[in-house]
Amino acid sequence: MDQPAKSTQPLRRATSYDVARAAGVSQSAVSRCFAPGGSIAPATRKRIEKVAAELGYRPNALAQGLISGRTNMVAVLISSATNLYYPEVLEELTRRLTERDTRVLLFSLRSEGEVDDVLDQVWRHSVDGVISAARLSDAQIQLFEDHRVPLVLYNRMPAKARAASVCCDSAAGETELVERLLAAGHRNFGIIAGPADSYVGEERRRAALDRLAAAGFDKVPVVRGDFSYTGGGEGLRQLMADQPGLDAIICGNDQMAIGAIDAAREHFKLTIPDDLSIVGFDGTAPASWSSYRVTSIRQPVRRMTEAAVSMLIERIENDTVSAERRLFAGELVAGASARIG
Amino acid sequence: MDQPAKSTQPLRRATSYDVARAAGVSQSAVSRCFAPGGSIAPATRKRIEKVAAELGYRPNALAQGLISGRTNMVAVLISSATNLYYPEVLEELTRRLTERDTRVLLFSLRSEGEVDDVLDQVWRHSVDGVISAARLSDAQIQLFEDHRVPLVLYNRMPAKARAASVCCDSAAGETELVERLLAAGHRNFGIIAGPADSYVGEERRRAALDRLAAAGFDKVPVVRGDFSYTGGGEGLRQLMADQPGLDAIICGNDQMAIGAIDAAREHFKLTIPDDLSIVGFDGTAPASWSSYRVTSIRQPVRRMTEAAVSMLIERIENDTVSAERRLFAGELVAGASARIG
DNA sequence: CTGTTAGCGCTTTCAA
């Protein structure tokens, strides 16, 4: 009563008991009223809903989760790097999950060392499932089975462990890029690969080298970058210093391709693609900007995120679904940063 | 290799009761052992910790939250647009919150209409606080007071309601840009503003127009874009069609500035900044790429996110802290997309 | 269809 009559501000959130009392029914009736398939008489429901609205009642998600074992929360694990390159992925994932009445608990990892701490939090919060775009060790993947928490890997593959995953086919995409470069007559290749601890980075590097080796090129210089713009520029300078006369640069992602293009133009006064062809991977938005028009492979982000979410939901609803890998083909974006055949 | 009886895999997570039983103590002793300042004898603690480790026990966050009223979860609200432009902000926020032992419940809003649904979820999950980089109405902000949930607005300002907020000083930054353009002798300005429903967009537009009016320019053409690359290009084409002879374009953000630069070069064959000066705002990474080198105002993202997080934590720990607004000055990035004085 | 009754796993008095 010492409240300056700001209206009946409840000091405490209304509970199902408050609603029950005010509606003259039992607490479990209120519970059923808000439950998906609760059997309740239309008249009773109406009365309860009216009172609930007046009291601003909402079921407490913590209590629901505690008793039912379902929290309607999913953890999304993203490594900082991924986060910066694919904001779109995170956006899509949260949107699709939200559509399915699921909340996102976000974990952004800076280093591999943080994974164990993050998993600790994941278990504690009893999430219904996890989508991981961060690298997990086999032992860590095993923990998910132990804890019986469904897991879907995004653009990651377990080394040995079995786990559901959705990936863009890096190998096929990279192979196609190399073939198109070969068809256009390129003969002096250089590779700016991603960091060694990146799954897709290694996949792409390996695929490029394999296809080049098959074409008789087995001394292709490789440098590594960190998937960043500056990494691409530095990579290019390193390659050009070691091996002048390169005519095609294969980059681990678009960001590095863009850095390489800028360095080629600015530092070496080259014309792209006449003097030098540069290709990337991912099909991110900046890659299509007219200053770059990067020749690349576009990941089907929409379909991939949709697949990841539905695979996860499926596993949450039916915990006996077997491990499955869904591989999506990327789409060649011709662009204008490379001569391709 | 099927696991040869990988040991007693608990069918159920270990609870504090399990630990208590195995350690020969009471359940409340276990609770105290894991509580920050729980009074417990060193020997007892040791024994409990040993057993807990063996059983893989971890306190259940739901139960903790339900009884203690603290969930150690904070909701972060981001509108899709913001999300795409500032992945860095989200990364910084989650990192800093994680450092303070707080989890992030992420909500990505596509439209204003979704806000009420999102807030509903926020209340249900009993988060300790909210950081919002999405626009909230006064009525919505009022709900936070009613629910007694601390709120910090990020680059947003309430119309009338009182609320804590951290912002980059758009007006000051934009004013500085305009002054530098004036000093360099520009006389024919055009503005590509952000969408009308963006707080920072309107702030910047208004500041630019005010400063230009003060300098005697009161017929400055304004078009609107959606903060996107294509929006910038379209905006430029529109402006040039209506008013040929412009010599300076003021864009609502870097992304549109980049789009405008590309359109100016590609479509109008202009040399930037000799034929036309273009300025942006934000200081995002792509703006510094050598193809663009956008003249802009860099937001001090690190300091702003740090401020947002500490303001929120402070309000969570002490619910009587008054509303405070922290305004950060942006830093001019000279770039090379505009002649400035 | 409705109410009664047990808990979910934990924190928090309160005595001992």
Added chain:
DNA sequence: TTGAAAGCGCTAACAG
């Protein structure tokens, strides 16, 4: 320092 006991707000049998 320790344990007993009382809930936090809800779901889920089970009777009626």
